[in-house]
Amino acid sequence: MIASIIQLFLVFILSCLTLFYFFSRSNYGYWKKRGVPYDQPKLFFGSLSFLMRTSAWDVFYDLSKKYKCDYFGIFLSWKPALVINSKELAKKVLVKENDSYQDRYISSGAEDDPLGALNLFTIKSPQWMQIRHEITPTLTSMRLKAITEIMNSNATEVVNRIQKDHVDSNKPVDLKNLFSMYTSDTIAYNVFGIRVSSLKELTSPVLAITRYMIRWNFWRGLEFTLFFLLPAVAKFFRMKLLSHTANEYIKKLYHEVVAEREKTGQTGDKDLVSHLLKSNANSKLPAESGSQYAEKLMMAQAGFFILGAMETSSTTMSYILYELAHHPDEQEKLYEELSAALNESGKDVLDYDDLLKVKYLTACIHETLRLHPPVPHLDRMCNKKCQLTDELTIEAGTPVFVNVVSIHYNGDYYPDPEQWRPERFNDSTDTDNHDFTFIPFGDGPRFCIGKRYAMMQIRAVIAQIIKKYRIKPDGPHTWQTDPYSVFLRPKHGGRVKFIPRS
Numbered sequence: 049m050i051a052s053i054i055q056l057f058l059v060f061i062l063s064c065l066t067l068f069y070f071f072s073r074s075n076y077g078y079w080k081k082r083g084v085p086y087d088q089p090k091l092f093f094g095s096l097s098f099l100m101r102t103s104a105w106d107v108f109y110d111l112s113k114k115y116k117c118d119y120f121g122i123f124l125s126w127k128p129a130l131v132i133n134s135k136e137l138a139k140k141v142l143v144k145e146n147d148s149y150q151d152r153y154i155s156s157g158a159e160d161d162p163l164g165a166l167n168l169f170t171i172k173s174p175q176w177m178q179i180r181h182e183i184t185p186t187l188t189s190m191r192l193k194a195i196t197e198i199m200n201s202n203a204t205e206v207v208n209r210i211q212k213d214h215v216d217s218n219k220p221v222d223l224k225n226l227f228s229m230y231t232s233d234t235i236a237y238n239v240f241g242i243r244v245s246s247l248k249e250l251t252s253p254v255l256a257i258t259r260y261m262i263r264w265n266f267w268r269g270l271e272f273t274l275f276f277l278l279p280a281v282a283k284f285f286r287m288k289l290l291s292h293t294a295n296e297y298i299k300k301l302y303h304e305v306v307a308e309r310e311k312t313g314q315t316g317d318k319d320l321v322s323h324l325l326k327s328n329a330n331s332k333l334p335a336e337s338g339s340q341y342a343e344k345l346m347m348a349q350a351g352f353f354i355l356g357a358m359e360t361s362s363t364t365m366s367y368i369l370y371e372l373a374h375h376p377d378e379q380e381k382l383y384e385e386l387s388a389a390l391n392e393s394g395k396d397v398l399d400y401d402d403l404l405k406v407k408y409l410t411a412c413i414h415e416t417l418r419l420h421p422p423v424p425h426l427d428r429m430c431n432k433k434c435q436l437t438d439e440l441t442i443e444a445g446t447p448v449f450v451n452v453v454s455i456h457y458n459g460d461y462y463p464d465p466e467q468w469r470p471e472r473f474n475d476s477t478d479t480d481n482h483d484f485t486f487i488p489f490g491d492g493p494r495f496c497i498g499k500r501y502a503m504m505q506i507r508a509v510i511a512q513i514i515k516k517y518r519i520k521p522d523g524p525h526t527w528q529t530d531p532y533s534v535f536l537r538p539k540h541g542g543r544v545k546f547i548p549r550s
Contacts (some may be wrong), residue, residue, distance in 0.1 A: 066515050076246040078128040079121030084440065086121030087111065094123030096277060100270055103529040104277075105360040105365055105453065106535040108424040111208050112155040112454030119440070122449075125279050129153075129437075129447040131425075133454040134485040135461070137436065141428055141448055142492035149428035151176070152494070153447040155279035156289045162344040164275070164289025164523045167352035168497065175207065175334050180497065182327045183349060186238075186320050194318075195238055196400040196546075197502070199508035202233045204397070205247035206509055207516050210546050219523075222541035223369060227362035230509055232258060238501075239350050240305045240548075241319035257351075258358050260294040260535075269532025276427065276534050290351050320350060353498070359535055360422035361502045366542040367420040368412060368510055370527065373544045375517040377468055380410050383514050390515070404510045407475060413506055417488040418456045422536045424488050452487055461485040478503050513546075520545040 069091070076094075077084035087095045098107050111120075111131065118134035132138055141149050150173040156164035164170060166549070168179055185191075206226065214221045229246040232255040236244050239254075246252035262268075268291060273281040275289050288295055305321055322542055324346040327333050333342050372379040384396070384409045393402050403409070430446045444446065457465040462472060476482070480499055489496035496502070513519075521544065530540040 064519055065494075075121060075126045075128065078123075079340075081439065083131075084119070084121045085115060085117055087115075087123070089123040092125065095123045096125060099273060101531055102271065103531045103536070104534050105424040106451070106454045106531050108451050109457070112451055114237055114455055119436075121545065124447065127278075127282075127447065129449060130442065131194055131300075131449045131451050133451050133458075134379075134460075135455055138455060138487065139484045139491075139543040140436070140449045141450060142426065142487075142490065142494075146492050146494075147432060148430060148432050148434040149448060150431055150493075151191070151429050153279065153388035153427040153429045153449075154276050156275060156283065160286045161288050161295075162285070163295050163348045163351045163376075166185060166348035168349060168357065169352050170289070171348075176494075178332075178334055179345070179349070182324070182332055183320070183497060186323050187530075189495060189500075190501075192500060193400040195234070196504055196508060198237050198405070199234050199505055199511070200397050200399070201246065202230050203509040203512040204244070205233070205245055206230045207512050209247045210513070210517065211548075214515075214546050215548060221311050221543050222543040222548070223544065224362055224538060227365040227509070228258065228358055229255060230365075231358045231361050231456065231505060232354075233390075234505060235354050237319065238357075238449065239320045239353055240301060241322060253297070254354060254358075256353060257294050257297040257301070259353050260291050264530055264532040264537065266532060269530075269534070273534045290355065294351070298347055298354075302347045302350055309378055324349060331470075356496070357498055357502065357505070361505055363422045363535065363537055364413070364416060364420070365506055365509060367514070368506070369519050369544050370417045370538075370542055371416055371419070372412070372514070372522045374525045375468060378412070378468075379514065379519060382412055383518075385409070385524055386515050387421050402503065402509060403504065406507075406511070409478055409507055409511060410478070410503075411470040411473040413503065413510070414476050414486065415468055415470040418462065418472070418486060419468055420536055421452045421456055421488040423488070423490075424451070424453045424536065426452060426487070450487070455485055455487065458485070516549060518549055520547055 056384065061511060076089045089095055090097045092097075112133060117132055118137055122131055124128050132141065135189075142437050153168060154170055156170055167178070168183060171179060186282065202264045209226065210221075213219045232246055232252055233244055236242050236254040242253070244252040244254070246255045265529050271282065271287045271291070272289070274287065290298070306325065309322070324333070328342045328346065372382070385406050389397075389398055389402055389406050391487065395402070398406070414449060426449065428444045428448045428450075430448055431443055434442045437441050455461070481487055484491065489499040504520055527542060530537040530539045
């Protein structure tokens with residue numbers, strides 16, 4: 049009897065595998081039938097055989113070198129997807145015909161993972177528009193001016209930490225970790241209204257959360273990558289976008305903050321949680337499932353704002369110091385402009401308006417974001433049949449990826465694209481996409497809402513570090529990328545040497 053059951057089970061498994069094989073082979077002819085060049089898929093994996101061996105950033109870089117055409121096809125396991133290399137088609141998808149590409153491909157089941165599904169990054173239309181409208185006032189110029197004071201205070205702690213650990217004690221530096229502490233302190237205030245200093249205490253509630261969000265070991269990396277590239281698989285296995293432990297930390301911290309507000313009667317909208325509570329009280333948040341839905345909605349915004357503001361910004365700060373270390377002439381030019389700005393202002397630390405005036409600082413940040421965009425692609429889901437070009441129609445349900453790396457490394461837009469040259473962005477502003485050749489924050493209605501916040505956070509800390517220290521290389525002019533991270537991330541955190549300026 050047992051032998052018969054085992055035999056039937058093996059036959060069932062073999063039949064399923066056979067059906068999947070022929071299903072996959074049929075799907076793998078999708079782009080060929082449409083006359084679209086495509087990356088040759090591997091059985092079961094499609095174009096994803098690189099997972100957990102090579103970073104997604106490196107893969108999109110390699111694809112940009114392999115396919116010089118405006119677009120080409122890939123396969124997300126068995127699912128056909130289109131990759132766009134052209135700025136014109138990027139503009140069409142992200143802006144001109146955005147109504148056909150309203151949502152991101154990344155997805156999470158709201159029932160099993162509300163914090164993963166209801167945040168501004170992943171939430172679907174039409175709820176997305178209402179949430180975006182409610183969060184936008186938390187990042188106005190007036191609020192950013194106030195937050196810049198906190199950023200400057202935290203940046204001073206970064207300088208002190210560098211002196212203590214990496215100058216006086218001569219410990220090797222992990223730039224990624226250093227800047228993660230800096231960003232976590234600022235986010236703690238901006239999201240929850242709490243003042244902490246992980247740079248002093250080496251721990252904080254927000255830093256504890258992110259260590260579970262972005263601890264890129266094999267399994268966490270696989271979990272997060274599946275949400276971006278195989279969301280149906282992630283949903284089937286009931287994975288959590290922000291990780292189970294991080295979700296519990298966020299809920300706990302959120303409830304503690306809300307309880308404190310209720311106890312003290314504190315009002316206003318100085319931070320994200322206060323603003324969301326006020327919006328909910330005024331019935332401005334979606335109320336599909338009553339108070340529980342609204343609470344999950346608010347926690348989701350807090351959670352993903354932490355992830356978005358920390359991970360990409362800390363990576364960019366690391367790469368800026370890395371490039372400045374290997375470009376001493378450009379570093380000295382930046383130092384001179386910062387010194388001139390300080391002399392003109394008569395202040396010890398540059399404030400919001402002063403930092404915006406240091407154009408070469410903006411140029412250095414923009415060129416770093418061009419050469420090292422933290423997110424290698426922008427994902428969209430085609431929600432209705434759309435004519436992309438005269439030759440190609442995109443079917444509803446097709447994922448479309450704008451290859452940011454390919455556009456940023458296009459020699460027609462940027463001569464010698466592998467070289468770091470800040471002068472490319474002289475007189476550049478935070479709102480300039482340079483005719484869709486510069487899109488590290490995305491573009492169109494779903495562009496990164498925290499763009500100005502991120503830029504100011506980077507300005508504040510880089511300005512103080514360069515004023516205090518001369519940055520020297522601590523190794524060759526190359527960094528390995530972390531294969532477990534879906535974002536660009538230095539594998540070993542990144543190292544430079546800090547030499548105090550006399």
